[in-house]
Amino acid sequence: MADLSVQLGEMSFCNPVCLASGTAGYGPEVASWYDLNELGGFFSKALTLEPRSGNALPRVCELPTGMLNTIGLANPGVSRFISEQLPGWEELKTRLFVNVAGSTADDYVECCRRLEQAPRLDGLEINVSCPNVKQGGISFSADLGDLAALVRRCRETTRRLLIIKLSPQVTDIVSVAQVCADEGADAISLINTIPGMSIDIGSRRTRLSTGIGGYSGPGIKPVALAQVYRVARAVSLPIIGIGGISSAADILEFILAGASVIQVGTYNFVQPDAGRKLVKELDQLCHQLGIEQLSSAVGTVELPVTTA
Ligand SMILES: Cc1cc2nc3c(=O)[nH]c(=O)nc-3n(C[C@H](O)[C@H](O)[C@H](O)COP(=O)(O)O)c2cc1C
DSSP states (O other): OOBOOEEETTEEESSSEEEOTTSSTTSHHHHTTSOGGGSSEEEOOOBOSSOBOOSOSOOEEEETTEEEEOOOOOBOOHHHIIIIIGGGGTTOOSEEEEEEOOSSHHHHHHHHHHHTTOSSOOEEEEEOOOTTOSSSTTHHHHOHHHHHHHHHHHHHHOOSEEEEEEOSOSSOHHHHHHHHHHTTOSEEEEOOOEEEEOEETTTTEESSTTSEEEEESGGGHHHHHHHHHHHHHHOOSOEEEESSOOSHHHHHHHHHHTOSEEEEOTHHHHOTTHHHHHHHHHHHHHHHHTOSBGGGGTTOOOOOOOOO
């Protein structure tokens, strides 16, 4: 067996395979398919200070190259999560993270503060990249001053691992990631969904209630890889790679590009036991390629040898 253990900064993971926020609920949804402890880590659906019912239906749509969603951060709110879901996490050994969202910086900070008391939590993933809400979300990625202030305040509030999840929809992803590093973030998650649209030509109606939603799945993988590659070369923060992963080869591409850990999102809807399957396949692939220690492959991609 290959050594699949990886490090995200100082935190160790038994393997790099984590489930992405919003695609696997709060844990019990997956636990009926397989043991969550087989995963490197688990990222919860976004939590906000107050409960949210989300956007109107239809809010998901399948495409040949992935899917669109406009869930709109539907969630029970942080207090209900702490009292109802979090106790179920106490027995788990896998790395556990809560995805935090909000409309204002105060919302994010108060959410982080309440979660600080949670006994069994490895870190927070601050979602400044949701394209499907009118306030907050992606607007924090667009203004570097707002982003800096938000990351600083979250850093002051939590002693847990602080991960900032960025949108690819910015002019210069390196400067956005650098702001997170400067303000004390521990890691970067790349990428969230990309704005996208689909139209039913018969009815001349958009397939999502909000017209435009977030595009995810295999079609966004090249975009995600490019962002991971650029940030890994320029910013000294560990990276969690996300976007269109549906095979062990996809995982290895992200690792070579510079990600230390990865998340699987849309593929969970295709294959409910995706996490477990990918861990097994990754072990076989490393064996085939003679990779004894996966962590040694992080960021080792090279450009092709060119001829004149
Ligand atoms: C239905 C759905 C809901 C999502 N909800 C969240 C969320 O609550 N918070 C978040 O940060 N990302 C959310 N995402 C984005 C995913 O975590 C991931 O970044 C994105 O889908 C790209 O990965 P993928 O191509 O493997 O799906 C959601 C994605 C989908 C498809």
